[in-house]
Ligand SMILES: Nc1ncnc2c1ncn2[C@@H]1O[C@H](COP(=O)(O)OP(=O)(O)OP(=O)(O)O)[C@@H](O)[C@H]1O
């Protein structure tokens with residue numbers, strides 16, 4: 001009997017409070033995915049490459065776990081509070097019928113456990129499935145290939161998820177039911193009291209609104225100008241001023257909104273306006289908090305999706321899977337001995353050497369090195385740069401070109417092998433021609449456009465008194481497997497010239513590609529992994545493409561995971577706080593609805609009013625957050641990367657659109673759910689007189 | 697004269713089976729236009745239930761309620777909503793004003809709900825404000841008004857749509873003697889000057905003496921009816937008769953006062 005009641009009530013609660021139940025499931029899913037991060041293909045892969053950094057990240061997980069549990073507690077507490085409020089009457093009846101308080105307590109506890117179990121049972125399988133999907137998609141997107149994928153199920157993550165939930169559920173339950181059970185029976189039958197009205201439109205409101213806007217403006221200015229990023233103190237100050245501004249604005253907002261909303265006089269227009277104003281003026285704190293949570297979620301989502309978006313930038317086109325350092329003989333021997341050679345194509349050589357010039361301090365060079373010193377003059381190039389009209393381009397290139405005065409030399413044959421490995425046409429240089437080489441990642445937009453203008457003028461460079469034409473485009477292909485240490489500010493010269501100019505400090509790299517068939521069969525990750533294993537015991541020095549990619553990948557994956565995870569949690573919580581606040585207010589003011597029905601307002605009319613209230617109540621903090629994020633997001637990017645985002649930045653635009661679309665969908669669903677729940681409440685009010693009479 | 701309200705064997709039972717409460721157990725009467733009918737009776741005798749049935753807040757178990765020849769007991773929900781407020785003005789003992797609206801907005805609420813033109817409702821509110829002396833309180837919130845002022849606002853709200861019948865459930869119950877007297881005089885004025893039909897539940901013989909006819913209920917049926925003799929009887933004399941009857945109701949008069 002007891003358990004049947006528990007099961008029946010549990011089912012009823014879940015059905016009637018769909019949004020809270022779904023919110024709970026979403027957070028369970030987020031939790032599991034987050035906690036099973038270790039098993040994601042990308043992370044597994046990164047662990048073999050960047051184990052230190054991955055270990056650091058994994059060590060951070062418990063902190064995030066704790067923080068998100070803390071936030072989730074509010075979700076559970078608020079939705080619990082609402083559910084208990086809603087069922088107050090029912091409990092009253094049970095107590096009146098002679099149920100002991102301890103038994104009611106047990107009943108509630110059992111119901112709670114039952115519902116938590118249900119949400120875990122639904123949530124975990126979805127979470128496992130999603131986490132597998134994410135794992136496969138990310139590895140596909142970053143180009144790892146999905147052949148190496150294994151199904152993983154992480155019992156540890158399940159246990160942690162379940163334990164965390166049980167913990168906060170019980171804590172929230174203890175708090176809530178402790179309060180409920182101790183009440184007098186009478187309490188269960190009373191409607192919650194009406195609320196105090198605040199005098200509207202007072203001077204104080206004007207002042208706080210104006211003050212709030214000033215604070216916000218100051219915070220925006222500080223964030224956008226970059227001043228906020230100068231030190232931790234400045235940052236904290238900006239954040240505090242911004243938050244204070246939000247609180248001030250919302251605390252004074254009510255009466256102004258009333259003026260806006262009151263414009264619509266049709267139907268229950270005034271009533272709707274007053275309900276809303278009351279909500280805003282009485283409960284502005286939860287509004288601010290959820291607006292701030294929304295803002296945080298927006299920024300995190302924007303940042304996270306932008307980071308996730310750049311994952312696919314990892315183009316598969318590269319010139320070397322492995323780069324070995326050393327003599328050709330040693331390399332070939334080692335490859336043959338270990339059998340790694342079977343998986344690899346023929347190695348090709350990349351040679352480069354520093355060009356000794358006068359710019360190098362004399363005493364560094366030993367006497368016999370002086371023979372290698374050459375004269376190089378970028379005069380015409382620098383002059384061309386000084387002639388540029390655009391100031392940004394001019395300033396940038398004038399300073400930049402001076403770096404070329406002690407350049408690295410790159411042999412054309414090596415560079416052409418690189419192009420060949422990438423499947424591109426080789427480059428032809430005449431005997432009196434050289435090309436500039438720059439690391440693509442280090443050139444900003446102004447450098448690119450400015451350089452193009454200069455090179456269009458067919459400038460020359462003087463080497464040892466002879467003029468050499470500069471090739472029409474700047475070369476940017478990565479030279480070795482490790483992308484980070486790509487050479488910068490170098491010149492590519494024909495091989496004869498190279499031999500003539502090179503200093504004795506020549507280094508040669510042996511680039512090797514994996515055999516295509518091999519990669520296709522095992523997947524990139526697996527293939528690199530095998531070769532790594534084979535080469536483990538040799539003392540060959542080498543870098544792999546994936547290793548260097550892994551380093552960048554790691555930061556992107558880690559940041560997109562963390563940010564999206566936190567954003568989801570913040571979203572769910574902000575929405576729950578809003579929903580509960582709204583629904584509780586509606587319950588507290590149920591008497592008003594009953595009066596309206598006495599005056600002849602039908603269910604339809606009441607629903608229209610309620611829907612308007614829901615819409616505005618949700619849109620207000622959302623709009624505030626959106627406006628804030630218009631300022632917040634760019635400043636975040638300014639602060640994080642130190643550069644201004646171009647408006648045409650496609651990744652940023654796309655991720656922005658994705659964020660907007662998903663936020664709209666989530667909010668629409670939440671609003672619909674709240675409207676639905678509230679309509680049931682309205683219907684019960686409209687029919688209440690009758691139904692209560694019949695049921696008693 | 698045509699009956700404005702005709703109630704035929706009206707019954708309202710609460711609950712089922714053993715513990716059924718026969719709140720109204722077969723009541724028939726009719727009201728002529730311009731009548732001021734009082735309804736008295738001991739506590740629990742079914743007065744509020746009767747009024748609620750007429751206002752269609754409660755659906756009767758049996759019987760007919762004909763307002764201007766239309767049976768409202770058979771209305772569906774939509775028709776009921778249309779009917780509430782528009783054909784019926786209801787004055788509650790506890791006023792039932794919306795605490796988050798000003799006096800003016802409270803009065804305008806039925807007009808807004810029933811889609812009255814704005815000019816028309818403005819005109820009505822000016823008329824009512826003059827009539828009920830509301831000018832000073834129109835822009836106050838209920839919490840800032842006295843009980844009497846609240847009931848006057850409630851009265852204006854009940855009147856704004858020009859309903860055929862005004863129902864009042866102990867409208868003076870929460871008012872002191874002076875305010876109660878003022879309200880009753882206003883109701884009386886409405887009745888005589890504007891020929892409004894009023895049904896008023898009251899425990900108070902003094903309030904009842906303002907009526908032209910009094911129905912006395914007991915245990916859900918009409919137990920007695922008193923009529924004020926046209927012109928020949930003063931209010932004081934009528935009051936005397938009422939207290940006599942109440943006393944005869946077996947001490948009931950004493951504990952309902
Ligand atoms: N919603 C209800 N459910 C069940 N019984 C009810 C309900 N409302 C009233 N009753 C019963 O119906 C009977 C008549 O109640 P009603 O409120 O009409 O009395 P009344 O004459 O207005 O009394 P009072 O003078 O105290 O206001 C009472 O016995 C009451 O207990």
Ligand SMILES: [Mg+2]
Pocket residue numbers: 743744745
């Ligand atoms: Mg009553």
